[in-house]
Amino acid sequence: MGALNGFTVIELAGLGPVPFAGMLLADQGARVIRIERPGAPENSRNVLCRNRQRVALDLKDGPARDAVLRMIEGADALIEPYRPGVMERLGLGPQDCFAHNKKLVFARMTGWGQTGPLAAAAGHDINYVSLAGVTHAVGRAGEAPVPPLNLVGDYGGGGMLLAFGVMAAVWEASRSGHGQVIDAAMIDGASLLMAEYWGFLGRGEFSDRRGTHLLDGGAPFYQVYETSDGQHISIGPLESKFYQEMLQRLELDPAQWQPQNDTSLWPGLKAKLAEVFRMRSRDEWTKVLEGTDVCFAPVLSLAEVPHHPHHTARGTIVQVAGMHHPAPAPRFVRTPAAHPAAGGPVGSHTRDILVEFGCGEAEVADLLARGVAQQD
Secondary structure, three states: OOOOOOOEEEEEOOOOHHHHHHHHHHHOOOEEEEEEOOOOOOOOOOHHHOOEEEEEEOOOOHHHHHHHHHHHHOOOEEEEOOOOOHHHHOOOOHHHHHOOOOOOEEEEEEOOOOOOOOOOOOOOHHHHHHHOOHHHHOOOOOOOOOOOOOHHHHHHHHHHHHHHHHHHHHHHHHHHOOOOEEEEEHHHHHHHHOHHHHHHHHOOOOOOOOOOOOOOOOOOOOEEEEOOOOOEEEEOOOOHHHHHHHHHHOOOOHHHHOOOOOHHHHHHHHHHHHHHHOOOOHHHHHHHHOOOOOOEEEOOOOOOHHHOHHHHHHOOEEEEOOEEEEOOOOOOOOOOOOOOOOOOOOOOOHHHHHHHOOOOHHHHHHHHHOOOEEOO
16 A cells, blocks of 8 residues: 555664655555664564564674675665665675666665765764754744754655655666666755855845744744743744735734834734734634634644644644554545554564565574574
């Protein structure tokens, strides 16, 4: 079931972006075989590892590596999370893999990329988005930058970029008959996500001062405000007609709130709106403004999200093995994704997968006996 039914991906275990890309592909029906090291910490409650077949192999062992190469013969893509050169040292570099499958898409996910002076350095999401200019742009005026969780580097600029690259390369391979290497780097992905802001900068509409732009908290009408109960709401009536509706529903005199885009008025108007929204609770404002063209939403915690009527109506959050999971997205009308399945234990599919891809029973028994493979 799913749009990617029949598509096979080998995922070498890592953190953040690679398992997220694997989840996106698996959610849409791809067969994703996740290879982990024997004795790896159990992470069956990791949402990112859902919908997987899980194999435990020590890639430093020659026969175990050969077993991976057999899997590659029947795969469409491989996604790997290591620093440049690691796969080559393991004997699993692109040329090693292409010798077994010339149409393989070999997708490499790193922070800094395969080239450049930082390519071999360690790093994490916060470093990549900082060098891309993202972190500097996020935060309140006059305050320090705020790390934007690890959504911009690991997930938007990492895992989603990787999944997109895999599908683009598979499409090309279906016509050319040849796979290729993908250099997916979070530094590139985070930079790509800033495309609109490079446009703002080029037009003189964006500065190095946080909290002064239309979309970074500078505008009073694109903002988060505290309510009387210490909760928060968000508004975003950027368009004039939506702004006018906000003024009407808040019973504010339009003459005192114009012109909307006069930035010299923004600090004062922001302070006035803060006073207005502190007059009622979050739930009271929700009853007044939700579902209108004011462009309004309450600021919900993760604990509250599954219970909001819009999410329940759409099934945005689903239950998987007693945990909340985000439902697969996007939604396909003709080939819908199946309900997610929780990941099993590390190595839960090792024996079956090895046999399926051509390993004999004696070979499998040897790998297990030597501890370079694990069957849970």
